[in-house]
Amino acid sequence: MSKFDAGMESMxxxxxxxxxxxxxNLDDILMRTESSELTADDIAEIFRVMHTIKGSAAMMGLxxxxxxxxxxxxxxxxxxxxxxLQFDRPKLYELSFxxxxxxxxxxxxxADDSVELxxxxxxxxxxxxxxxxxxxxxxxxEAAAPAAHHEIFSADEPEGVRTVKITFSDSCxxxxxxxxxxxxxxxxxxxxxxxxxxxLEADSADDEIRAQGFIxxxxxxxxxxxxxxxxxxxxxxxxxxxxxPASQAPKAEPAKPALPAGSSEEGxxxxxxxxxEGCLxxxxxxxxxKNSLNSYGQIVKTVxxxxxxxxxxxxIAKNGFRVEIKTEHAEEALAMLKxxxxxxxxxxxxxxxxxxxxxxxxxxxxxxxxxxxDAPAAGGAHGSGSMISVRLEKLxxxxxxxxxxxxxxxxxxxxxxxxxxxxGLDRFQKSARELxxxxxxxxxxxxxxxxxxxxxxxxxxxRVVRDMNQTLGKNVDLVFVGADTEADKSVVDxxxxxxxxxxxxxxxxxxEMPEERAAAGKTERATVTLSAGYESGEVVISxxxxxxxxxxxxxxxxAKKNGILTKPENEYTDSECYELIMSAGFSTNETVTQYSxxxxxxxxxxxxxxxxxxxxxxxxxxxxxxxxTIRIPLSLSIIDxxxxxxxxxxxxxxxxxxxxxxxxxPSQLIKDPDGTELVMLREKCLRVIRLAxxxxxxxxxxxxxEGILLYCSEDGREAAIFADALTADQQVVVKPLxxxxxxxxxxxxxxxxxxxxxxxxxxxxxxxxxxxIHNGVxxxxxxx
Amino acid sequence: xxxxxxxxxxxxxxxxxxxxYAFDLTxxxxxxxxxxxxVLPMVADYILGIMNLRGKVVPVMEFAGxxxxxxxxxxxxxxxxxxxxxxxxxxxxxxxxxxxxxxxKDQLSPSPVDNSCVRGYIELKERRVTVIDCVRLSEKNx
Numbered sequence: 001m002s003k004f005d006a007g008m009e010s011m012x013x014x015x016x017x018x019x020x021x022x023x024x025n026l027d028d029i030l031m032r033t034e035s036s037e038l039t040a041d042d043i044a045e046i047f048r049v050m051h052t053i054k055g056s057a058a059m060m061g062l063x064x065x066x067x068x069x070x071x072x073x074x075x076x077x078x079x080x081x082x083x084x085l086q087f088d089r090p091k092l093y094e095l096s097f098x099x100x101x102x103x104x105x106x107x108x109x110x111a112d113d114s115v116e117l118x119x120x121x122x123x124x125x126x127x128x129x130x131x132x133x134x135x136x137x138x139x140x141x142e143a144a145a146p147a148a149h150h151e152i153f154s155a156d157e158p159e160g161v162r163t164v165k166i167t168f169s170d171s172c173x174x175x176x177x178x179x180x181x182x183x184x185x186x187x188x189x190x191x192x193x194x195x196x197x198x199x200l201e202a203d204s205a206d207d208e209i210r211a212q213g214f215i216x217x218x219x220x221x222x223x224x225x226x227x228x229x230x231x232x233x234x235x236x237x238x239x240x241x242x243x244x245p246a247s248q249a250p251k252a253e254p255a256k257p258a259l260p261a262g263s264s265e266e267g268x269x270x271x272x273x274x275x276x277e278g279c280l281x282x283x284x285x286x287x288x289x290k291n292s293l294n295s296y297g298q299i300v301k302t303v304x305x306x307x308x309x310x311x312x313x314x315x316i317a318k319n320g321f322r323v324e325i326k327t328e329h330a331e332e333a334l335a336m337l338k339x340x341x342x343x344x345x346x347x348x349x350x351x352x353x354x355x356x357x358x359x360x361x362x363x364x365x366x367x368x369x370x371x372x373x374d375a376p377a378a379g380g381a382h383g384s385g386s387m388i389s390v391r392l393e394k395l396x397x398x399x400x401x402x403x404x405x406x407x408x409x410x411x412x413x414x415x416x417x418x419x420x421x422x423x424g425l426d427r428f429q430k431s432a433r434e435l436x437x438x439x440x441x442x443x444x445x446x447x448x449x450x451x452x453x454x455x456x457x458x459x460x461x462x463r464v465v466r467d468m469n470q471t472l473g474k475n476v477d478l479v480f481v482g483a484d485t486e487a488d489k490s491v492v493d494x495x496x497x498x499x500x501x502x503x504x505x506x507x508x509x510x511x512e513m514p515e516e517r518a519a520a521g522k523t524e525r526a527t528v529t530l531s532a533g534y535e536s537g538e539v540v541i542s543x544x545x546x547x548x549x550x551x552x553x554x555x556x557x558x559a560k561k562n563g564i565l566t567k568p569e570n571e572y573t574d575s576e577c578y579e580l581i582m583s584a585g586f587s588t589n590e591t592v593t594q595y596s597x598x599x600x601x602x603x604x605x606x607x608x609x610x611x612x613x614x615x616x617x618x619x620x621x622x623x624x625x626x627x628x629t630i631r632i633p634l635s636l637s638i639i640d641x642x643x644x645x646x647x648x649x650x651x652x653x654x655x656x657x658x659x660x661x662x663x664x665x666p667s668q669l670i671k672d673p674d675g676t677e678l679v680m681l682r683e684k685c686l687r688v689i690r691l692a693x694x695x696x697x698x699x700x701x702x703x704x705x706e707g708i709l710l711y712c713s714e715d716g717r718e719a720a721i722f723a724d725a726l727t728a729d730q731q732v733v734v735k736p737l738x739x740x741x742x743x744x745x746x747x748x749x750x751x752x753x754x755x756x757x758x759x760x761x762x763x764x765x766x767x768x769x770x771x772x773i774h775n776g777v778x779x780x781x782x783x784x
Numbered sequence: 785x786x787x788x789x790x791x792x793x794x795x796x797x798x799x800x801x802x803x804x805y806a807f808d809l810t811x812x813x814x815x816x817x818x819x820x821x822x823v824l825p826m827v828a829d830y831i832l833g834i835m836n837l838r839g840k841v842v843p844v845m846e847f848a849g850x851x852x853x854x855x856x857x858x859x860x861x862x863x864x865x866x867x868x869x870x871x872x873x874x875x876x877x878x879x880x881x882x883x884x885x886x887x888x889k890d891q892l893s894p895s896p897v898d899n900s901c902v903r904g905y906i907e908l909k910e911r912r913v914t915v916i917d918c919v920r921l922s923e924k925n926x
Contacts, residue, residue, distance in 0.1 A: 400839035649823060695825035738834070738843045740872050740922050744827045751825075756836050762822040 012111060015060055017389060019107050022049045023100050027463050030100070034093050034466070040083055046096070047076045053103065061174065065106055068120045071127035072099050078131060082138040095130055097467070098123070161193060162223050163242040167213040168235045175235070176205040179214045182233050190220030193344065215242070268300055269330040270349040273337055274320040286321040289337060296336070297327025322349075392489055395450055399733075402439075402446045407760040409439050447733060451486040454532045454541065457495040458483050461503045461530060468507045474526055475514065476507050481531035487539045491632055495541060498605045498616075502543045502628045503528060505602070510547035510626050520623065522546075534656070535631070535715075538614075544627040550620040552577035562586060578618040578626075582606040633734060633752055641755075643728035643763060644708070646691035647699035650763045652732060652755065653710060653721065657768035660711040661726065664704050677704060679720050681711055686720040689775055691766070694750060714769040716779040721768070732757065734765055749774050791889050795906075797882040797913055798865065800848055801856045804913045807867055808903075809884055811918050814866035818858075818877065835875055837866060844875035850921060851901070869922040876921070885909075 026049045029042050050073040057066035075092070079085065102118055109115035166182065168175045180200050183192050196215040197208045220226055223241060230239045273289060286302075293299055303322040304315045327333055330348060337346035413432040418425065458480050465478040487495075511517075511526045529544045552574045559565050559580045565572075572580075580586060582602045609616050614632035641652035642661075662681065670678040670685070677688040688709070692699060702724055710721040732755035737746060750771030754764050795806035796815075814837065821833040821844050830849030834841050844864060848856050861880040866873055885908055892915060894904040903917040 403839045649825065697825055735841050738841065738872055738874075740843050740869065740874055740924055741824070741827065741831070743923060744831075746824075746826060749826055754822075754834060754841050756839060756841065760836050761820065762834055762836055762841060764822070764824070 011060065013391070015056055016107055016110055019053055019056065019103070021389075022052060023104050023107070024460075025049060026096075026100050028459075030093060030096055031462055031466055038079075038089075040080070043076055043080045043083075047073060047080055050076060061177075062106070062110075062117065064117050064120050065103060067124060068099060068102060068127075071124045071131065072096065074131045075127060075134060078134040078138060082134075085134065085138050087134055087137055091130060095127060099127070162190075162218045162220060162226075164216050164218060164223075164227065164230065164239060165213045165242050166216070166230055166233075166239050167237045168209065169237045174206060175209040175214065176200045178233065178235050179205075179209060182214075182230055182236070183216065185233065186216070186218065186226050186229055190218040190223075190226045193217040193219055268324050268326050269333070271323045271325070271334065271337060271346060272320050272349055273323070273346045274344045275316065286316055289321070289343075290323065292336060293323060293325055293327075293333060296329050296333040297325050300324040300326055392450075395446075395489075399446050399450070402443050403756060406439050406443055409435055410759055450489050452489050452492050453484045453486050454492055454495065454539070455480075455483040457492050457499055458530050458532075460496065461499060464500060464503055465507060465528065468504065472508065473514070474507060474511050476511050476526045476528055478503075479527055479529045481529060482533045483530075485532035485534065485539065487532075487632075491539060494608070494632065495630070498609055498630060499530070499541070499543065501602065501605045502630075503530070506543055506545040506547065506626070506628070510545040510549075512548050516548075520548075538631045538633050540629060540631050542627055542629040544625060546625040549622040549624050549626055550578060550581070551622050555580050559583070559586060575617075575619070578620055581618070582616065633736065639732060639734055639765075641730060641732050641763075641765060642710070642726060643730060644691065644710070644723035645725045645727050646695070646723045647697040649692075649695070649697050650727070650761070651691060651695075651723070652730075652763045652765045653712070653723075653768065654765070655729075657712045657714050658710050659713050662709050662711065663707075664709055666705050669704055679704070679709060681720070684718075686711065686718060687777060688720050688722050689771065689777070690722045692722075692724075694771055694775055712768045712772075714772060717769070717772040717777045718780065719772060719775075719777045721771075730757070732763065732765070792886055793889050795885050795887055795908070795913065795915065796865065797885055797908070798847075798878045799880050799882055800851075800878055801853055804882065804908075804911050805847070805878075806885075806906075806913050806915050807865065807918055808915070811867045811869075812865055813868050813873065814864075815881055816864050816866065816875075818862055818864055832877060835864070837873065837875070840873060842866065842873045842875050844877060845921075846877045848879075850876075867918040867922075869919045869924050872922070872924065874918065874922045876918075 026046060029045055033039075033042050050069045054066045054069035054073055057063075057069060072095070075095070079087075079092070102120065102123065106118050166179070168178055176197075177200075179195070183195060183200075186192060194217045196212075196217075197205045199205060216230075218226060227239050227241065230236060273286070275286075290299065290302060301324040303319070325333065334346060334348055337343060413436065418428075462478055465476055468474070469476055506528045511528070512520070512522075514526075517526065524546060527546050530541070531544070532539065532541050534540065552572075555577045556565075556569060556572055559577075560569060564580065564583050564586060582605070586602070606616050609630055609632065614630055617629040617631070618626065619629070620626035640655040642655055642658060644651050644653060660681070664679050668680045670680065672678055677690075679686050679688050688704060690701070691697070692701070704722060707722055707724045708726050710723065712719060712721050734753045734755055736753045737751070747767065748770055750766050750768070752765050752767035752770070754762050756762055794809035796809050796812050797804050797806040799805075816837070819835050819837075821835050823833040824831060824843070828849075830846045832844045832846050835844050836842075846855075848854070856879045858877075858879055862877065863881055864875040864877050865881065866875050887906055887908060892904040892906045895902040899920065901916055901920045903915045903920075906913050906915060
């Protein structure tokens, strides 16, 4: 069985996305405030997060999640109501972080039917307990009111109201949902005034309906069709109309609640609208009414003024919805308002007498003050400005389409048919140029959309380090460098897991315990530095710690013990020793902790990175620390390349690798005794690497002085690349080569990917660093 | 064409050197004219290069070369069959496509050879059709 309600599949993505974002926001707040002050705004924001998750989880039918969120919401409710309260804050944070993790886990695995929803029946009581503790602290204020016992017939119920009681069959899973459906279905024949229980979204609604049945209060002319309709409802067992017992008949006309005063401005009519208790979203209803009122006159003011605010719901439920409108058709407008869905009462308020005004004022100002208080919180939540979120696949599709448009555009404007009409095309040519400019710009914009800063992947690590500091007591500082480096969204997403493993390893294995650090005479704070940057068309992410470092001998001994050595022990270089930790079945930590397991992590990390065409390097110095470097190609990101031709093949060299482009004079060229071609560039003697040879392209060998030489430098290696001709200087989107070509290992031979050019042709992109390594270019001593 | 039931499948048959071969039609995503193919260096001879399939870069393999057959004659009927090899697209150049034909799955005699590109053999319209496993053909997991 699916985990969530059938019919909600279409909402799954949105739910997962929104909830994930909310939870990230929650984590941010928790991290930020844990060691500092928890302000009222933060509490309100956490409350909002939990409230939203509760609501949307309930909508999805994820009862466990909504109950969990509800329990946390209760806690923050108490905290919010008692800002002065002193309480056990570490406990609050522990519970909040735990909740955040639980929610994240379940939401992440929502689409995977093989992972069961977590049962929180043990955790939720803990939350309740804490909420009770908080409540007790706040001077024994009464806990949240228990499920109210609703009187079926209230004393002030007007006559003509019909009461219908519905019971559902025992097998009905979610009677509250069924009840909601019924309420909607009778809308055509009758007006639903209220229901018992009033709030069908409340978690208690299901139990209440099961225990007491579901009661609808209606106003209608003929009850029979309504009852017939209700009987047709799914899972409905009985439907009966209840009659008010004689003794409960209203004794007297109840005193009408005193209406507050309306606006005293001339020509302005003030309406006060109250919605039924069962009305789910009064602010939406209010908005609908406001829109319809627009046709009667000009709306001067509404209270609450911003219906989109979260607080608007509560305010409307409490004070009603107040509209001041300049209209000459006040009566018609009033009639319209009374007809509105879920409207309980709509009244025209008389102009205020001076003394009444004084009374009304503070009342009207109170909600304003409340809104002001809420405003900064809302601002914080939406601080990212006007953003929308789009599915990545849609962007991919858009990018492909734009590329197609660009190709088609050049196909149209340079169509061979046009050549036959050589004259009189001036206006066409002008428009064509305009079109080209626009399509180019379009392509630029679309490409830039996909770029996101690596910050998103980094900031998740703060949480990891925070948790580990808590349990391991290592007080590690996490430092970010270059977090604003942009990479393609998919690359940033891929980085998440490997980074997590590496950071965990750095904190758990790399950084020593404070006592050990002190013993080793290390005075600086334990630090893990995450940095990001670009290098030759790749994103380079590194994680450096100032911990104990790794002992190559120890690694080697361990590897030997575990039998994972592949060549004689004495042939291993230091860097090869470090690489051993990325082999399957390797762990140097004596005790296995919850954070880093038995060495199954690093080999998986390496595999995942290699899967996307990346590489991982490890460097370490005993006693000083270790550095893990990940290089991932800027898959699908834009790089500047020089197009070159070599024996007929179109190749592209990333401009970032090229230092200088020159033509060689015969006097500059040297051939050493082995036949290796060399070129003197000023005082430097460089090896010449013919692209045609490096890529085994057949054809005639062009004399060096006739072609073009690119002086390239990469990671301490330098050489001159020789090509026949320079063809273009362009921006391209790098696409990795198909995984079907993996067995040819083109990447390590110097071909990192390919790109589709504007005319639809394909160019191959070279990786100068790999090309140098593959062709045995030595690294300069200085760079080592 | 016969109704296609649970035990029925469809094959895309093509001719190569007078023999009839087939891919399972569910693996086939496109059949296109031979486009411009960018030569890829340092790969096997039967990898003709890469092509642009509506914005995707897809490697192209010559069927005959991959199977070790002599090079057949290519003409205007020659085309590229694009197959989906467990998520990765592969273009396969063949001399000519014949037809899409329904077959009963239990009529297929599986090839007894391990790791063969041939999934099995089937008799269709009195010809023997060799059904190719495109994932094996692609050398994907090597």
